[in-house]
Amino acid sequence: MVDFKDSPSEAEFRSEVVMFLEETKSLRADGKDPGASFGPKSVSDGKMSDYEEWRDALVSKSWVAPHWPVESGGAGLSSREQSVLNEEFAKAGVSNIGGFGTMMLGPTLIIHGTDEQKTEHLPRIMAGEIAWCQGWSEPGAGSDLASLQTRAMRDGDEYVVNGQKIWTSGAHQADWMYMLSRTDPDAPKHRGISFLMFPMTNDGVTVRPLTQMTGHSDFNEVFFEDVRVPVANRVGEENRGWYVGATLMDFERSGIGSSVGTHKSLRELLKRTKALPRERSQLEQSAVRSAFAERVIDAEVALLFSYRLITLQAADLVPNYEASMTKMFSSEMNQRIAQLNMKVHGLYSALYDSNEEPSTTTQASYRYLRSAANTIEGGSSEIQRNIIATRGLGLPRG
Numbered sequence: 232m233v234d235f236k237d238s239p240s241e242a243e244f245r246s247e248v249v250m251f252l253e254e255t256k257s258l259r260a261d262g263k264d265p266g267a268s269f270g271p272k273s274v275s276d277g278k279m280s281d282y283e284e285w286r287d288a289l290v291s292k293s294w295v296a297p298h299w300p301v302e303s304g305g306a307g308l309s310s311r312e313q314s315v316l317n318e319e320f321a322k323a324g325v326s327n328i329g330g331f332g333t334m335m336l337g338p339t340l341i342i343h344g345t346d347e348q349k350t351e352h353l354p355r356i357m358a359g360e361i362a363w364c365q366g367w368s369e370p371g372a373g374s375d376l377a378s379l380q381t382r383a384m385r386d387g388d389e390y391v392v393n394g395q396k397i398w399t400s401g402a403h404q405a406d407w408m409y410m411l412s413r414t415d416p417d418a419p420k421h422r423g424i425s426f427l428m429f430p431m432t433n434d435g436v437t438v439r440p441l442t443q444m445t446g447h448s449d450f451n452e453v454f455f456e457d458v459r460v461p462v463a464n465r466v467g468e469e470n471r472g473w474y475v476g477a478t479l480m481d482f483e484r485s486g487i488g489s490s491v492g493t494h495k496s497l498r499e500l501l502k503r504t505k506a507l508p509r510e511r512s513q514l515e516q517s518a519v520r521s522a523f524a525e526r527v528i529d530a531e532v533a534l535l536f537s538y539r540l541i542t543l544q545a546a547d548l549v550p551n552y553e554a555s556m557t558k559m560f561s562s563e564m565n566q567r568i569a570q571l572n573m574k575v576h577g578l579y580s581a582l583y584d585s586n587e588e589p590s591t592t593t594q595a596s597y598r599y600l601r602s603a604a605n606t607i608e609g610g611s612s613e614i615q616r617n618i619i620a621t622r623g624l625g626l627p628r629g
């Protein structure tokens with residue numbers, strides 16, 4: 232059953248969030264999304280300087296890390312309150328703030344980190360001083376991550392790391408990496424992995440950016456040659472890193488922010504199409520009108536999927552195949568919307584040049600090319616289908 236209604240306290244919290252967004256509107260007066268540029272690198276690029284007051288306002292509410300417990304500097308929001316926050320932020324066109332540090336590493340350290348690790352890293356994550364990247368995937372280990380081969384050999388109080396990661400988002404800008412590395416090659420594959428952290432400036436770390444088909448370089452290959460990492464930088468027990476990494480799955484992931492965001496951007500696409508003379512004529516084609524109608528239905532369905540996850544989480548249940556259904560449907564829907572965007576702008580969208588700021592027309596090409604990754608990142612659609620088939624429908628493994 233899906234529960235759509237706010238409880239009285241959730242309704243009160245929603246009003247607080249809406250009021251906050253209204254009161255801080257002037258701090259985002261340029262209409263851009265400050266959440267998208269939040270992070271230490273953006274600060275040094277100067278981009279974040281426009282939004283410092285906005286960030287301070289968020290810090291004053293502890294909403295930089297809404298999901299962290301209060302004693303660790305977060306807001307300690309329940310999964311339902313986090314969903315309310317994400318929903319209202321998305322309606323206002325403001326994406327979630329914080330990168331891998333606040334979203335992934337912080338919650339992991341809070342549960343598995345030593346007191347020293349918490350004292351060293353949590354305040355710096357909250358202050359946005361350090362940018363983190365996530366070194367999990369390898370050339371031979373993506374969907375089957377537990378097959379990773381990067382080795383960390385124990386040498387006294389240090390590990391010596393050798394190997395390679397790939398698709399590491401933001402590694403070219405990151406200050407630190409958290410990663411999974413094989414510490415016992417003889418153990419069953421899930422049981423010989425440890426979770427390590429180290430600065431990207433360590434000797435032996437080489438980052439090579441990869442160019443995507445959008446023309447941008449957002450992710451990288453990272454090579455390790457005899458990189459020395461203190462044992463004190465291991466999170467959790469040796470060879471139990473797989474389970475440390477798995478901790479992250481329990482945090483709020485209803486996707487409500489992106490469902491609301493998709494709804495909003497679809498409406499904006501329609502508004503834009505009606506307003507632009509050349510594009511408006513496309514609306515006379517029944518194929519385009521039908522496509523808009525179908526995508527609006529998609530967006531409504533994606534919202535329902537998110538509310539279902541919120542309902543499960545509010546009942547203290549951990550979504551399983553239901554999360555896979557949401558991820559798969561939403562990412563494939565994004566690709567369908569990107570196709571519609573291309574159709575509306577026609578051949579003009581092909582004037583896209585990755586060296587220039589995209590225009591209303593050429594952003595369609597950028598979105599179309601970028602959306603290809605949606606069904607790969609965070610677990611491919613094929614893997615989600617396998618989960619739905621086996622765990623959801625009880626079908627045998629192929």
Ligand SMILES: Cc1cc2nc3c(=O)[nH]c(=O)nc-3n(C[C@H](O)[C@H](O)[C@H](O)COP(=O)(O)OP(=O)(O)OC[C@H]3O[C@@H](n4cnc5c(N)ncnc54)[C@H](O)[C@@H]3O)c2cc1C
Nearest residue numbers: 365366367368372373374398399400604607608609611613
């Ligand atoms: C935009 C983007 C950002 C990323 N950022 C990061 C990052 O910051 N850090 C990081 O560590 N990784 C990152 N990744 C990597 C991502 O996690 C992997 O790409 C993903 O897990 C898939 O792994 P793979 O690329 O090795 O493909 P593979 O696992 O080799 O899969 C290749 C194809 O085979 C299919 N396939 C694989 N196994 C099965 C199966 N059992 N049944 C059916 N089909 C199967 C897959 O669906 C896919 O179509 C990122 C990826 C993208 C696209």
